[in-house]
Structures are given as C-alpha cells and as structure tokens.
Amino acid sequence: MSDSKIVDARDTFCPGPLMELITHMKRSNVGDTLELLSTDEGSGADVPEWVNKVGHEIISNEKIDGVWHIKIRKAK
Amino acid sequence: MSQKLSIVCVTGTREKLQMAAMIASVAAATGDEVSVFLSMNALSYFVKGHATDAPVEGEMGTLMAQKGVPPFKQLFQQAAELGDAKLLPCSMALDLMKITNDDLDAELGPPTGLTRFLSDAEGGQMLTF
Numbered sequence: 001m002s003d004s005k006i007v008d009a010r011d012t013f014c015p016g017p018l019m020e021l022i023t024h025m026k027r028s029n030v031g032d033t034l035e036l037l038s039t040d041e042g043s044g045a046d047v048p049e050w051v052n053k054v055g056h057e058i059i060s061n062e063k064i065d066g067v068w069h070i071k072i073r074k075a076k
Numbered sequence: 077m078s079q080k081l082s083i084v085c086v087t088g089t090r091e092k093l094q095m096a097a098m099i100a101s102v103a104a105a106t107g108d109e110v111s112v113f114l115s116m117n118a119l120s121y122f123v124k125g126h127a128t129d130a131p132v133e134g135e136m137g138t139l140m141a142q143k144g145v146p147p148f149k150q151l152f153q154q155a156a157e158l159g160d161a162k163l164l165p166c167s168m169a170l171d172l173m174k175i176t177n178d179d180l181d182a183e184l185g186p187p188t189g190l191t192r193f194l195s196d197a198e199g200g201q202m203l204t205f
Contacts, residue, residue, distance in 0.1 A: 012144045
C-alpha cells in the first residue's frame with residue numbers, strides 16, 4: 001500500500017527543503033506520495049527541477065499563503 | 077545525465093564552505109559523482125573536537141548565522157550519506173597538522189594525495205573554493 005506524508009521544511013533556507021525532501025524520499029517506497037512544505041522562495045522552481053531530473057513525478061505545485069506545497073510521487 | 081564533479085576546498089570562511097557544501101549536497105543527491113578535496117584552512121573544521129563556526133567574510137556570512145540555514149558540515153554529511161559524495165582529506169595537510177585519519181570526522185574518506193585526486197578528477201569539472 002502506498003503512503004502519503006508531509007515533509008515540513010518551512011523556515012529553512014536553500015538547499016534545506018530539498019535535502020529534507022531527499023532524506024524522506026530515500027526512506028519511502030515506490031508509489032508513496034510526499035508533500036513538501038517550504039517557505040523558501042526558490043523551492044517552487046528548484047524542487048520540481050530536481051524531481052524531474054531524478055525521474056520522480058510532480059503531482060501538484062502551488063503556493064498557498066506564502067508556503068509552497070509541492071506534491072511528489074516516488075517513481076523509482 | 078550525471079557528471080563528475082570535483083570540488084576543492086581551501087578557504088576556511090563561512091561563505092566559501094557553505095557554497096561548496098551546497099553544491100556538493102545538491103549535485104550528489106542528483107546523482108552526480110562528487111569528490112570534495114579538503115586542504116589548507118578548510119580541513120581543520122573536520123578535525124574531531126574543532127570548532128565548526130567559521131569566520132565570516134562579509135554581510136552574507138552574518139546573515140547565514142540565522143536559524144534555518146543548514147550548517148555547511150551538515151550539508152557535506154548529507155552529500156556523503158544521500159549521494160555517496162567522497163570527502164577526501166589532503167594527505168599533505170594531515171602531515172603538516174601532525175594528525176591522522178583517526179583524528180577526523182567519521183564521514184571523511186582516506187587521506188588523498190594530489191596525484192590521486194587529479195587522476196580521479198580527469199574528464200570532469202573542477203570547482204575551487
């Protein structure tokens with residue numbers, strides 16, 4: 001069964017949110033969904049760049065009240 | 077596509093160590109083959125018991141002291157743990173400091189000489205901080 005979890009990296013600066021995400025990705029199973037919360041402005045563009053480069057899948061990416069919510073599915 | 081990236085750290089200031097650690101961690105976690113050669117004033121921060129607070133060069137260094145900025149040592153450690161980056165102490169610097177590999181943090185690799193480092197770096201990119 002696939003899991004869904006939230007990675008709360010608010011109030012950390014680059015590359016903190018990305019490294020938090022990667023740490024949790026390593027511990028997840030293929031098919032799991034992770035939602036990264038980040039207040040780092042660059043995350044909105046930089047995290048999807050990493051996700052696409054490494055070959056995972058972006059489900060959604062939106063900024064709500066100053067917080068990026070980036071949903072990712074672990075694809076491999 | 078993954079590439080080979082060799083990073084040479086020689087300066088012991090916060091800004092330079094931070095930038096090197098940021099590049100090392102992101103590149104390693106993206107699948108690049110990363111080697112970090114630690115020498116001169118950059119090596120002492122990896123000696124067990126040594127202060128990890130590096131002096132600042134300017135305004136950005138002071139701003140980076142605030143909460144939420146990942147410390148450079150944590151980023152280097154993540155580069156090694158999450159992306160198999162090699163953190164290599166310069167064998168000459170160890171000789172000068174009269175210390176051995178046992179005096180260094182556990183995440184550091186074997187003492188490495190320039191000949192070996194340069195031959196491993198061949199064909200890739202090299203950045204110096």
